Amino acid sequence: MSFFSKLRERLTRSSSKIGEGLDDIVEAVPTPVPQAPEEPKPAAPSGGLVGRLFGTSPSKPEEPRRALDDAMLEDLEDMLVQADLGVDTALRVTANIAEGRMGRRLSSTELKELLADEIARIMTPVARPLPLYPRKPQVVLVVGVNGAGKTTTIGKLASQFRTAGKSVMIAAGDTFRAAAVEQLQIWGQRAGVPVMVAAQGSDPASLAYDAMTRAEAEGADLLMIDTAGRLQNRQDLMEELAKIVRVIRKKDPSAPHNTLLVLDATTGQNALNQVETFRQLADVSGLVMTKLDGTARGGVMVALADRFGLPIHAIGVGEQIDDLDAFDANDFARALVGL
Numbered sequence: 211m212s213f214f215s216k217l218r219e220r221l222t223r224s225s226s227k228i229g230e231g232l233d234d235i236v237e238a239v240p241t242p243v244p245q246a247p248e249e250p251k252p253a254a255p256s257g258g259l260v261g262r263l264f265g266t267s268p269s270k271p272e273e274p275r276r277a278l279d280d281a282m283l284e285d286l287e288d289m290l291v292q293a294d295l296g297v298d299t300a301l302r303v304t305a306n307i308a309e310g311r312m313g314r315r316l317s318s319t320e321l322k323e324l325l326a327d328e329i330a331r332i333m334t335p336v337a338r339p340l341p342l343y344p345r346k347p348q349v350v351l352v353v354g355v356n357g358a359g360k361t362t363t364i365g366k367l368a369s370q371f372r373t374a375g376k377s378v379m380i381a382a383g384d385t386f387r388a389a390a391v392e393q394l395q396i397w398g399q400r401a402g403v404p405v406m407v408a409a410q411g412s413d414p415a416s417l418a419y420d421a422m423t424r425a426e427a428e429g430a431d432l433l434m435i436d437t438a439g440r441l442q443n444r445q446d447l448m449e450e451l452a453k454i455v456r457v458i459r460k461k462d463p464s465a466p467h468n469t470l471l472v473l474d475a476t477t478g479q480n481a482l483n484q485v486e487t488f489r490q491l492a493d494v495s496g497l498v499m500t501k502l503d504g505t506a507r508g509g510v511m512v513a514l515a516d517r518f519g520l521p522i523h524a525i526g527v528g529e530q531i532d533d534l535d536a537f538d539a540n541d542f543a544r545a546l547v548g549l
C-alpha cells in the first residue's frame with residue numbers, strides 16, 4: 211500500500227471530523243437555486259487547482275450548496291478550531307477562503323478543495339525531508355517527551371536509512387529508563403543497526419561521546435542519539451541535553467547536525483507548548499509528528515506549521531517499521547479534509 215493510501219485510510223478520525231464538519235456546515239443552511247451565484251466555472255478546465263475545483267470535481271449538480279456569508283464563515287472557523295488548527299490559523303484560513311467569494315454558493319466538495327488548498331499553502335514550505343549531509347557521522351539528536359514516539363521514530367528512520375544504503379548507529383541516551391533502552395535495542399535489531407547502551411543511570415553525555423568515537427572509527431554515515439524526555443524537571447533535562455551537545459562538539463564542532471523534536475499528534479494543542487518548551491531546551495531543527503492514526507487532532511499539524519514554520523521531516527501513522535514517511539503537504543491536506 212502506498213504511504214498516501216495508508217495516510218488517507220488512517221487519518222480517518224481527523225478527516226471525518228473535518229470532512230463531515232464541512233458537510234454539516236453546508237447542509238445546515240442550504241441555499242435554494244438560484245438565489246446566489248455559484249463559483250464561476252471556466253470554459254475549459256486546465257488541470258491544477260482550477261481543474262480540480264471546477265472541472266474534474268466530483269461535485270454533482272444535486273450537491274447542496276450554501277451561500278458564503280458571515281454566519282457560514284463563523285461556522286467554518288469554529289469547526290477548524292475544534293479540529294485543532296488553533297484560533298489564529300483558523301481565522302487566517304477562513305479569511306483567505308472568504309476573499310472574493312462572499313455570496314457565492316459553495317458545495318461541500320468545493321469547500322473541501324478550497325480548504326485543502328489553504329492547508330497545502332501553509333504546509334508546503336515546511337514539508338522538507340531530513341536533510342542529509344556528507345559529514346560523517348551526521349549526528350541526529352532526538353528529543354521529545356516520554357511516550358511521544360522517539361524510540362519508534364528512531365527505529366523507523368534507522369531502517370529507512372539502512373534500506374537507502376546508509377550505515378547507521380544508535381545511542382540509547384535515556385540511560386535512566388531500562389525499558390526505553392530495551393525498546394531501542396529491539397528496534398535496532400529490527401532495523402539491523404547497532405545500538406550503543408550504557409549502564410542504567412550512567413551519564414548520557416559520556417555514552418554520546420563513546421558513540422561518536424565508535425561512529426567515527428567505523429565510518430558510520432549517521433548517528434542517532436535518543437534522549438530522555440522528563441519534562442518534570444526542566445532544568446535537569448536542559449543541563450543533560452546541553453552536556454550531550456557540549457561533549458559531541460568536542461569531537462565535531464558542527465554537531466549535532468539535526469535536532470529532531472518528536473511530537474505526539476494525540477496531544478493536540480499541547481504539541482504547540484511542547485515546541486515552545488523544547489526550543490528553550492535545545493536548538494530544534496525539525497519536527498516529526500507521530501500517531502496521526504487514531505486521533506481526531508491531526509489539524510494541529512497545520513497550527514504547528516503556521517506558528518513555527520519548522521520543517522516537518524516525517525509523519526508516523528502506525529507502529530510498524532514502514533509506518534513513517536516523509537511529509538507531503540498536498541497529500542496531507544487532501545487526506546485531512548477527507549478528499
Ligand SMILES: Nc1nc2c(ncn2[C@@H]2O[C@H](COP(=O)(O)OP(=O)(O)OP(=O)(O)O)[C@@H](O)[C@H]2O)c(=O)[nH]1
Binds near residue numbers: 354533
Ligand atoms: N498508533 C501509533 N503508535 C505509535 C506511533 N509511533 C509510536 N507509537 C507508539 O507509541 C508508544 C510510545 O512510543 P515510543 O517510541 O516508545 O516513545 P518514546 O518517546 O521513545 O517514549 P519513552 O520510551 O517512554 O521515552 C509505543 O507504544 C509506540 O508503539 C504511531 O505513529 N502510531
